[in-house]
Amino acid sequence: MKDDVTRDERVANLKGMGCSRKRVEDARFTQGKGNYVDDIKLDGMLFGDFVRSPYAHARIKNIDASAAMEVPGVLAVLTAADLEPLGLHWMPTLAGDKQMVLADGKVLFQGQEVAFVVAEDRYAAADGIEAVVVEYEELPVIVDPFEALKTDVVLREDTVQDGKPVDGAHGPRKHHNHIFTWEAGDKDPTEEVIANADVVAEETMYYHRTHPCPLETCGCVASMDKVNGKLTLWGTFQAPHAIRTVVSLISGIEEHNIRVISPDIGGGFGNKVGAYPGYVCSVVASIVTAKPVKWIEDRMDNLMTTAFARDYWMKGRISATKEGKITGLHCHVTADHGGFDACADPTKFPAGFMNICTGSYDIPTAFLEVDGVYTNKAPGGVSYRCSFRVTEAVYFIERMIEVLAIELNMDAAELRRINFIKKEQFPYTAALGWEYDSGDYHTAWDKALKTVDYEGLRAEQARRVEDFKAGKTRKLMGIGLSFFTEIVGAGPVKNCDILGLGMFDSCEIRIHPTGSAIARLGTISQGQGHATTFAQILASEIGLPADSITIEEGDTDTAPYGLGTYGSRSTPVAGAATAMAGRKIRAKAQMIAAYLLEVHDDDVEFDVDRFVVKGAPEKFKTMKDIAFAAYNQAIPGIEPGLEAVSYYDPPNMTYPFGAYVCVMDIDVDTGVPDIRRFYALDDCGTRINPMIIEGQVHGGLTEALAVALGQEIAYDDMGNVKTGTLMDFFLPTAWEVPNYETDYTVTPSPHHPIGAKGVGESPHVGGVPCFSNAVQDAFRAFGNRHTNMPHDHWRIWRTANALGLHD
Amino acid sequence: MIPAAFEYYRPKDLAGVLSILEEHGDDARVMAGGHSLIPMMKLRMAEVPHLIDLQDVDGLHGIDISNGQIRLGAMVTQAEIIDHEGLAAVAPILREAALQIADPQVRYMGTIGGNVANGDPGNDMPGLMQCVNATFHLIGPEGERSVPARAFYEAAYMTAREDEEVLTAVTLPVPDGGYAYEKQKRKIGDYATAAAAVQIVKEDGVCKAASIAMTNLSDTPVFSEDACAALLGTALDDAAVKAAVTAMLGDIDPSEDNRGPVAFKKHVAGVILRRAIERAWSRA
Numbered sequence A: 001m002k003d004d005v006t007r008d009e010r011v012a013n014l015k016g017m018g019c020s021r022k023r024v025e026d027a028r029f030t031q032g033k034g035n036y037v038d039d040i041k042l043d044g045m046l047f048g049d050f051v052r053s054p055y056a057h058a059r060i061k062n063i064d065a066s067a068a069m070e071v072p073g074v075l076a077v078l079t080a081a082d083l084e085p086l087g088l089h090w091m092p093t094l095a096g097d098k099q100m101v102l103a104d105g106k107v108l109f110q111g112q113e114v115a116f117v118v119a120e121d122r123y124a125a126a127d128g129i130e131a132v133v134v135e136y137e138e139l140p141v142i143v144d145p146f147e148a149l150k151t152d153v154v155l156r157e158d159t160v161q162d163g164k165p166v167d168g169a170h171g172p173r174k175h176h177n178h179i180f181t182w183e184a185g186d187k188d189p190t191e192e193v194i195a196n197a198d199v200v201a202e203e204t205m206y207y208h209r210t211h212p213c214p215l216e217t218c219g220c221v222a223s224m225d226k227v228n229g230k231l232t233l234w235g236t237f238q239a240p241h242a243i244r245t246v247v248s249l250i251s252g253i254e255e256h257n258i259r260v261i262s263p264d265i266g267g268g269f270g271n272k273v274g275a276y277p278g279y280v281c282s283v284v285a286s287i288v289t290a291k292p293v294k295w296i297e298d299r300m301d302n303l304m305t306t307a308f309a310r311d312y313w314m315k316g317r318i319s320a321t322k323e324g325k326i327t328g329l330h331c332h333v334t335a336d337h338g339g340f341d342a343c344a345d346p347t348k349f350p351a352g353f354m355n356i357c358t359g360s361y362d363i364p365t366a367f368l369e370v371d372g373v374y375t376n377k378a379p380g381g382v383s384y385r386c387s388f389r390v391t392e393a394v395y396f397i398e399r400m401i402e403v404l405a406i407e408l409n410m411d412a413a414e415l416r417r418i419n420f421i422k423k424e425q426f427p428y429t430a431a432l433g434w435e436y437d438s439g440d441y442h443t444a445w446d447k448a449l450k451t452v453d454y455e456g457l458r459a460e461q462a463r464r465v466e467d468f469k470a471g472k473t474r475k476l477m478g479i480g481l482s483f484f485t486e487i488v489g490a491g492p493v494k495n496c497d498i499l500g501l502g503m504f505d506s507c508e509i510r511i512h513p514t515g516s517a518i519a520r521l522g523t524i525s526q527g528q529g530h531a532t533t534f535a536q537i538l539a540s541e542i543g544l545p546a547d548s549i550t551i552e553e554g555d556t557d558t559a560p561y562g563l564g565t566y567g568s569r570s571t572p573v574a575g576a577a578t579a580m581a582g583r584k585i586r587a588k589a590q591m592i593a594a595y596l597l598e599v600h601d602d603d604v605e606f607d608v609d610r611f612v613v614k615g616a617p618e619k620f621k622t623m624k625d626i627a628f629a630a631y632n633q634a635i636p637g638i639e640p641g642l643e644a645v646s647y648y649d650p651p652n653m654t655y656p657f658g659a660y661v662c663v664m665d666i667d668v669d670t671g672v673p674d675i676r677r678f679y680a681l682d683d684c685g686t687r688i689n690p691m692i693i694e695g696q697v698h699g700g701l702t703e704a705l706a707v708a709l710g711q712e713i714a715y716d717d718m719g720n721v722k723t724g725t726l727m728d729f730f731l732p733t734a735w736e737v738p739n740y741e742t743d744y745t746v747t748p749s750p751h752h753p754i755g756a757k758g759v760g761e762s763p764h765v766g767g768v769p770c771f772s773n774a775v776q777d778a779f780r781a782f783g784n785r786h787t788n789m790p791h792d793h794w795r796i797w798r799t800a801n802a803l804g805l806h807d
Numbered sequence B: 001m002i003p004a005a006f007e008y009y010r011p012k013d014l015a016g017v018l019s020i021l022e023e024h025g026d027d028a029r030v031m032a033g034g035h036s037l038i039p040m041m042k043l044r045m046a047e048v049p050h051l052i053d054l055q056d057v058d059g060l061h062g063i064d065i066s067n068g069q070i071r072l073g074a075m076v077t078q079a080e081i082i083d084h085e086g087l088a089a090v091a092p093i094l095r096e097a098a099l100q101i102a103d104p105q106v107r108y109m110g111t112i113g114g115n116v117a118n119g120d121p122g123n124d125m126p127g128l129m130q131c132v133n134a135t136f137h138l139i140g141p142e143g144e145r146s147v148p149a150r151a152f153y154e155a156a157y158m159t160a161r162e163d164e165e166v167l168t169a170v171t172l173p174v175p176d177g178g179y180a181y182e183k184q185k186r187k188i189g190d191y192a193t194a195a196a197a198v199q200i201v202k203e204d205g206v207c208k209a210a211s212i213a214m215t216n217l218s219d220t221p222v223f224s225e226d227a228c229a230a231l232l233g234t235a236l237d238d239a240a241v242k243a244a245v246t247a248m249l250g251d252i253d254p255s256e257d258n259r260g261p262v263a264f265k266k267h268v269a270g271v272i273l274r275r276a277i278e279r280a281w282s283r284a
């Protein structure tokens, strides 16, 4: 056979791994042709919405819905009393706690769901909400977790018996507002190391509460078909299969009679992992009315009540030798979980992977203790990498390093360098338990510092300080450094499950006779571009062009079971399943090729898009030929068809890392920061689609900028949310965002089938400390050690003011 | 985020507007660009059973410049102010300020009439209009009258305009001298943490006239006569600027909000005014 296409051209035609293939999703998104949950319109569909509590802590004396029932178009008003006979007035959370679906006698946070008004359209529902009269008796509000642990005020009466806290999902509780204590590492040895150290740096930092604010809020459409007994639930679900199982467990409807569909999702960031009262109420309302019921949050609902991020008080001590070699680390966290513990943690990890807080450093001895606390704030703690707490961990260690550098009077870049885990130490077992699979930190760090001319920057900064002191300028210069190690790809079923569901993931491939294919996965894209990248993995694995491969996710009736997309787990877990399923296809294709070429199986080998006879490359069968033969030719000993499925249980997590540098000028008089430069080097192992990686990095850095420089969910003493609209909640636009310089090194994961590691959250994890360190570094020469985020104008100004720079 | 039900009217002339206002009294309200009013209605903080859209009303549009006077119809949008070359040539401070309001989408809808009639201390145009000594023209059941911008604002959302009056136009003398509109905000789309509008006339190196107004630092815009006086007759040396800032600080009364506490706002107000004065002087 003749073939006038070169091998390079054949590789290029596949658009496989390493290709910056354009995103196949964008044609529909950029033309407004996406299909989001609010685009779903069904015959006779009703609309449900919540009466929400204006109070953060109050007893409910009475709910009078009679006037609401008079509002034209209002059909029903559900309260906890209506759900109680069904056992649905409370629901389990993903953290082993339970949560009120509708206020059962009291409310615990502002915006809590009190009643569900079902109406013919959303306008009637809104009028109905206004007409429901709820009588509240205000209770003392506790918004400070430290106060929560002292006060007599009981937030969760359901967790107290005979005046004593009953044990929680993670063991004994110290106080009626305490949720859990979680420990990792060696307590006494750590204390000993710190007590005997040359140098100890101590700092307390508050990582403020924030929210990811996806452009699309949460919502669902529930449709109960009473004829066939089947419930269909469309929704903004980051984990549709888990939602199906949870719905089945709490409703008693058999799992095969529930179909959960995640259509296009407009951003998730963890906000759409958990189960919300809106889902339960929509399902109940659909069962009661026998009509489809839609529920869609507005922006304020979303910001005020759905899964937040952070709210971690971290107290650290780090010890070192005089030369700067770190000897020990101690961390205590007071974690504010709000009114219910609704994190989405693996069961064994109530503080997620906070025990990655030794970071990228070879710290021989460490101890971590986390106390979870109830307060009168919204539940959640899932978003922005929050249940896994890696962002908190990296912020903690990257701040502790800076504080230690100050204590040692040392350069913070050098301090990092002398403490990095060395390349030859991998796989490296950290003091708090994780086994880092791979890394080459020194190479990445050196590349980053060289690219930004670190020494030149420090020299410029020193001159600036002199000029400032001489009254020649009112602007200071900050150099923000951060080196992070991520832990993604949850996770090995042996230690990772959510509500008992193992955290494997899956891929099912069907090759069509003419050589195109469909692959379905247990994950669900929320903008990450899965339909683009997973097709690229397959293209390289099975030799069919990515353009000929459809990727489908999100429909539990068709997709294989998987735990969904969050925690940067899609590529590490489902991406691995995709490669493994592809390899099964290839194994069968090899047998078919050998038969067609009339040689032994072992005498053919895979080459880009075909199997060739070893030593005779002119004799080959393309994957297209093989696909056709698989269906249309009787091959002895081989079943017809070409399909494969793989469920992948990862042997370990993957550990992406990166080196970031931010250069910032700060106007001391107004507190306005100006980001002059941001350099981000990411090592996420094998790079599948460099353009998508770059996009993920830009997006994550922008989130990081927001969190570090102003974005927060702030409460007043009465538990009122002060930042419930986009006027006060900072969502950066193109205007506020600097030009990002991206770079990379490649250290493949040794245990992942294609060596990929996951990148979606890295820039957020590494970006926040980098921006924050830049602000703090600007004031180092004037005695600043640490100030809490968010570094908005007035807080930066306050730092300058406290240092006497306005005098 | 869904407003209560309302009746929608779209009259063609002012007589039509006034008759609906008269008929429904407090229950009726005019809408210009809707970018302050509609959010309030959606939050159900404003209930407007009868909403009168001014879009089609004759005589409220257009920018005219003649005989040293500028007339801006109430329905002139911020985008039109920015785009009008003739206006930018004679009163560049209007463009400089309008460009710092919200974002392009809002500016295509938001009008000068709505901005100055709204009475929200966060709006930028009221202080700006006080700086350039504009006059607001109103029409009501009793006929027409004019109120100087410097006498229009009483308290937050309280102005000299009666409920049944409509603002038809804003007029101002072509401003003289150097100008600056300086605004600190947290992000695009934000109201001012502090803003200053300044016009200064320089003759022979000496300040001949000065006009200074501050935004979002009290429950009304603040036209600071004392700050102006501090600059008059000086060569804008450091002492004069300091005196102007001190005078201005005596006139403002900011309150704490998410943008920061009072001490911060006062400090920033001083910095912003100093910068505005310096820029206006450099252009004078």
Ligand SMILES: Cc1cc2nc3c(=O)[nH]c(=O)nc-3n(C[C@H](O)[C@H](O)[C@H](O)COP(=O)(O)OP(=O)(O)OC[C@H]3O[C@@H](n4cnc5c(N)ncnc54)[C@H](O)[C@@H]3O)c2cc1C
Residues within 6 Å of the ligand: B029, B030, B031, B032, B033, B034, B035, B036, B037, B038, B039, B054, B074, B100, B101, B102, B103, B106, B109, B110, B111, B112, B113, B114, B115, B117, B118, B122, B123, B124, B125, B165, B166, B167, B168, B189, B190, B191, B192
């Ligand atoms: C996201 C966002 C950011 C913004 N940022 C800024 C900012 O930084 N600075 C700023 O100045 N503004 C800002 N605005 C407000 C914007 O400029 C508004 O458009 C403006 O304040 C009101 O103009 P409008 O034409 O939309 O008035 P409308 O909203 O239609 O009306 C406002 C009020 O004025 C009354 N009214 C309107 N026209 C008349 C009239 N002719 N006679 C009598 N009464 C009248 C209405 O009854 C209503 O009470 C922002 C708005 C948004 C949505």
